Structure formats: structure tokens, C-alpha cells
Amino acid sequence: MVTISDKISRTYAEYRFIPRKTPEGLSKDKIDLTAQITKDTADRQGIRLKLPVVSAAMQSVTGPEMAIALAQQGGLGVLFCSQTIEHEAMMVKAVKRARAGFVSMVEVVQRSAHTVTIRDIIEQTGYNVIPVVEGDRSDYGRFFGIIEGPIPPDVSDDTPAEQLMQHFNQETLEKIVEREKGSADARDLIDMINDYLPYGSSGISLDDANLIMNEHRLKYLPIVNKDNTLKFMVFKKDLQAHTDFPNSVVGPNKRYRVGASINTHDYKDRVPALVEAGVDVLFIDSSDGFTDYQDICINHIKKEFPDTPIVAGNIISGEAFDNLAALGVDGVKFGMGGGSICITQEQKGTGRGQSTAGLEISEHRDRFADKTGDHIPIISDGGLGPAKDVAMALAFGADAVMMGRYFGGCHESPPPIIEIDGKPHKEYWGEGSLRAKEWSGKRYGQNEFDEGVTSFIPYTGRVADNLNETFAKIYATMTSVGAHDIASLQKRALVELISDASRKEGGVHDVKEVGKTSTTP
Numbered sequence: 475m476v477t478i479s480d481k482i483s484r485t486y487a488e489y490r491f492i493p494r495k496t497p498e499g500l501s502k503d504k505i506d507l508t509a510q511i512t513k514d515t516a517d518r519q520g521i522r523l524k525l526p527v528v529s530a531a532m533q534s535v536t537g538p539e540m541a542i543a544l545a546q547q548g549g550l551g552v553l554f555c556s557q558t559i560e561h562e563a564m565m566v567k568a569v570k571r572a573r574a575g576f577v578s579m580v581e582v583v584q585r586s587a588h589t590v591t592i593r594d595i596i597e598q599t600g601y602n603v604i605p606v607v608e609g610d611r612s613d614y615g616r617f618f619g620i621i622e623g624p625i626p627p628d629v630s631d632d633t634p635a636e637q638l639m640q641h642f643n644q645e646t647l648e649k650i651v652e653r654e655k656g657s658a659d660a661r662d663l664i665d666m667i668n669d670y671l672p673y674g675s676s677g678i679s680l681d682d683a684n685l686i687m688n689e690h691r692l693k694y695l696p697i698v699n700k701d702n703t704l705k706f707m708v709f710k711k712d713l714q715a716h717t718d719f720p721n722s723v724v725g726p727n728k729r730y731r732v733g734a735s736i737n738t739h740d741y742k743d744r745v746p747a748l749v750e751a752g753v754d755v756l757f758i759d760s761s762d763g764f765t766d767y768q769d770i771c772i773n774h775i776k777k778e779f780p781d782t783p784i785v786a787g788n789i790i791s792g793e794a795f796d797n798l799a800a801l802g803v804d805g806v807k808f809g810m811g812g813g814s815i816c817i818t819q820e821q822k823g824t825g826r827g828q829s830t831a832g833l834e835i836s837e838h839r840d841r842f843a844d845k846t847g848d849h850i851p852i853i854s855d856g857g858l859g860p861a862k863d864v865a866m867a868l869a870f871g872a873d874a875v876m877m878g879r880y881f882g883g884c885h886e887s888p889p890p891i892i893e894i895d896g897k898p899h900k901e902y903w904g905e906g907s908l909r910a911k912e913w914s915g916k917r918y919g920q921n922e923f924d925e926g927v928t929s930f931i932p933y934t935g936r937v938a939d940n941l942n943e944t945f946a947k948i949y950a951t952m953t954s955v956g957a958h959d960i961a962s963l964q965k966r967a968l969v970e971l972i973s974d975a976s977r978k979e980g981g982v983h984d985v986k987e988v989g990k991t992s993t994t995p
């Protein structure tokens with residue numbers, strides 16, 4: 475006969491904090507939100523973030539740009555595994571190669587490309603500065619010049635890239651063209667011109683890059699290696715926006731930390747490639763992490779790659795936590811069906827509210843820690859966004875949260891900005907949706923029906939600005955709870971379920987609202 479749990483599946487949004495006494499002097503600068511996402515072991519210290527946030531391992535959320543932006547702000551990006559092994563490893567390398575202000579993963583076009591391809595790239599990415607190279611995004615190869623969009627409509631689709639290259643040192647170009655008139659064929663001429671272009675060499679500092687850009691009145695600067703291969707692009711607008719990231723999360727050699735997801739199917743090939751590329755932590759991306767397949771995958775990685783921490787999941791019960799903990803995992807991710815684009819609960823009937831899952835799992839985690847001395851961090855995954863719910867997730871025992879929709883709407887997520895009803899949006903799709911079909915079987919264990927949807931979400935601007943506002947609210951919540959860090963939030967928080975009437979009372983009511991300044995919920 476079926477066993478009926480005596481719990482009710484509840485989630486964070488159903489609770490409110492009741493303030494405890496705020497101690498004198500507890501202000502934002504005294505609150506420490508350091509979050510540990512992998513356990514400490516005898517051989518290594520667990521990974522600590524400056525903010526308890528990681529981005530979802532989804533095609534529409536985390537590429538290198540997102541991972542770099544998050545590491546700069548104190549969080550961690552987790553690259554998606556619904557792509558080829560080579561491509562995911564290349565993304566890890568792009569994050570590891572990155573330096574503040576230096577863009578390491580730009581869209582490039584081949585020297586042999588034609589206008590039709592370049593127009594496509596500009597339209598798909600929204601980027602207007604496209605380097606011309608002989609190579610690809612993983613290994614740019616020799617640098618030839620830059621194409622600046624938009625390309626005028628009267629340029630025909632079959633015009634070669636070389637003819638569109640805008641030389642940013644126009645004066646030099648004209649001098650050379652004048653001197654060499656009639657003597658060199660087009661290709662030699664272009665090679666010669668490139669020898670004269672003002673670009674930085676790969677060891678250049680950001681200050682020097684800035685000086686060169688000022689001197690030549692440039693909006694961007696290609697940075698090349700000695701052998702003339704492209705290494706980075708530096709953009710003036712990025713330098714003006716921010717050059718200093720005091721909260722950066724860095725690992726060995728001061729490189730940004732990055733997580734990469736894996737599935738339980740091709741891990742024997744994927745993990746070595748990711749480890750070789752320099753990944754800091756692996757995340758097993760599975761909609762149900764309480765399976766023999768996951769156990770086998772963890773045992774393999776623990777044996778073959780003992781130096782690389784693994785966060786396993788997703789699970790939603792204490793029983794499943796005990797199983798993973800016994801296998802020696804370094805962290806656990808919980809959540810099933812709560813994702814904004816997820817329809818698993820409707821399709822399969824499996825799932826649980828996040829606060830019920832979080833509370834039960836954190837109780838098991840604490841019991842395991844009492845028994846073994848191993849504190850295994852847990853990450854609440856799915857359904858989050860509003861600051862109050864993130865604070866509640868932490869209070870219910872999570873060490874950090876994973877968010878998809880929240881980061882998917884940011885500037886740094888992979889999809890381009892599109893306009894809907896005159897307002898900027900981004901496309902956001904589930905890893906189990908039709909859009910990700912080619913890979914969804916590896917996460918969901920089946921390919922017969924969808925477990926996610928495709929959607930549009932409002933564009934919300936830069937990761938840095940969004941996190942700033944969200945955490946201003948979380949600091950305020952913590953001040954009211956009288957908590958100076960996540961552990962004290964968990965100890966001191968007093969929360970209460972709210973009724974529908976009380977929720978209504980807690981929102982704007984009985985007035986006609988005319989102004990709202992906040993952009994994040």
C-alpha cells in the first residue's frame with residue numbers, strides 16, 4: 475500500500491520572518507554572506523563564495539560571460555552540459571583565461587566568411603564588433619581586423635569579410651595603400667596593414683590598454699599574442715562600467731572559479747576534458763539524483779578524479795541525502811519541479827515544495843555532520859528570484875541558491891535581447907524543453923515527453939546591478955533577524971506561515987499604485 479508522508483509540501487514564499495532584536499552596530503558592512511558550496515576535506519578546503527548564489531546549468535543561462543560576471547560579483551556560474559564535451563571544455567577555458575576587463579570569448583568570423591554569415595552573427599548575438607580571424611572561438615587563430623556592424627543594406631550577401639573589415643587606424647591604412655598602390659595584391663596589403671594596427675600584446679595591463687584606446691580614440695582594442703593570434707578584446711564601455719571587483723571568487727593562479735555540469739551518461743569522457751580545462755567543481759545535472767546511475771557516476775569520479783569536488787543531485791528527501799552523503803559527495807543540490815520553466819510535477823507527478831525539501835535535507839545534513847564531522851553544503855535549486863525567498867531558503871538550511879530565470883534575464887546570459895511589446899526580453903527555455911531536446915534525455919532519462927517549456931522573460935540588465943539590489947534587501951532582512959552571517963540566520967530566524975488574507979494585506983492593496991522604483995522583486 476502507498477505510504478503517505480505526514481508532511482505538507484510547502485515552499486519559501488509561504489513564510490514570513492518575524493524580526494528578532496537587532497543588535498546595535500549590525501549594519502550591511504558587518505554582515506558576512508560567505509557561502510561554502512563544497513565540504514572541507516582532509517586534503518582540501520571547500521569552495522567558498524562571497525555571495526550564496528550560483529547560476530543554473532542551462533543553455534539559456536550560463537555561458538562564459540555569465541560565469542565571469544558571477545565570479546566577479548562573488549558567486550559562481552555553472553556551465554551547461556547540454557552541449558558537446560569540446561564546447562563545454564572550451565567554455566571552462568574561456569572563463570579561466572579571463573581577466574577583469576578582458577573579454578575572452580568573443581564572436582569571431584573567418585577571414586573566408588561572407589556578409590551573409592556576418593549579418594547572421596550580428597543579428598543573433600547583438601554584438602556589433604566582430605574580429606576577423608583564421609580559427610574559431612576556442613582558438614581564434616591569426617587576427618586580421620575588425621568588422622563593425624551594422625552592415626549597410628546595400629552590401630551584397632556574398633561580399634567577403636575582408637572587404638568589410640574596418641581598420642581603426644584609418645590614417646595608417648591610407649598611407650600604406652598610397653605607398654603600395656599597384657604593387658601588392660589585396661591579401662598582402664591586408665597583412666601589411668595589420669602589422670601597423672595599434673593593438674596590445676597579450677601581457678598588457680588594463681591601464682595600458684586604456685591608454686592606447688585613448689591615444690587612438692578607439693572604442694575597443696584587440697589584444698594579440700606575439701604570434702599575432704587573437705587573445706582578448708578590451709571594450710571601452712566595459713572599462714568605464716567597472717574594472718574593480720573586490721568580491722571576485724578566484725581559485726589557483728587568481729583565475730575566476732567556474733563550475734561545469736555533467737550528466738550520468740557521457741561522464742567518462744566529459745569529466746577528463748573538463749578537469750583538463752581547469753574546472754573548479756563538477757555539478758551532476760540530473761532531474762532525479764536518487765538513482766543507481768548517479769551512484770555509479772559518483773563512484774567513478776571519486777576514484778578517477780579525487781581532487782575535483784562534486785556537487786550531486788537533484789534530490790528532495792532526507793533518504794536521498796543520506797545516500798549521496800555516504801558516497802562522499804562534496805555538496806548536494808535539491809529541488810524537483812520547482813523551476814519556473816519546469817513541468818515535471820505536472821507531467822510525472824514527482825516533486826516537492828522547496829521549504830519542505832530544504833528543511834528535511836538540512837536536518838539529515840546536520841545529523842550526518844554530528845556523526846561524521848563532515849558538513850556537506852546544500853544548494854536550493856529552482857523557483858527562486860525574489861530576495862525574500864532567497865533569504866528564506868538560506869534560513870531553512872540552504873548554504874546557497876541556484877537560479878535560472880533570475881540570471882537568464884540578465885545581460886550576460888547567452889540569448890540575445892529581443893523586443894516584445896516594445897520592451898526588452900530574453901528567451902528562457904528549460905533543459906527538458908523541446909528547444910533542448912537533443913540533450914534532454916541525458917538529464918531526464920527519457921525523450922518521449924517534455925519536462926520543460928520555452929518562455930520569454932523580461933530583460934533585467936547587468937548581473938552586478940541585479941545582485942546589488944537583491945542583496946541590499948537580504949542584508950535588510952538579516953538585520954531585522956539580527957543575523958551577521960548565514961549560520962546565525964539559520965539559528966535565529968523565526969518564521970511563520972502566512973494565510974491568503976495576510977499575504978494580501980502584506981502587498982499593496984486598496985490603492986491605485988502610481989510609482990515603483992525597485993526593478994527586482
Ligand code: RVP
Pocket residue numbers: 530531532788809812813814815816817818855856857858876877878879880903904905906907925926927
Ligand atoms: P528557475 O530558477 O526557477 O528558473 O529554475 C531553474 C532550475 O530549473 C534549474 O537549475 C534546473 O534545476 C531546473 N530546470 C532546468 N530545466 C528544467 C526543465 O526543463 N524542466 N528545469
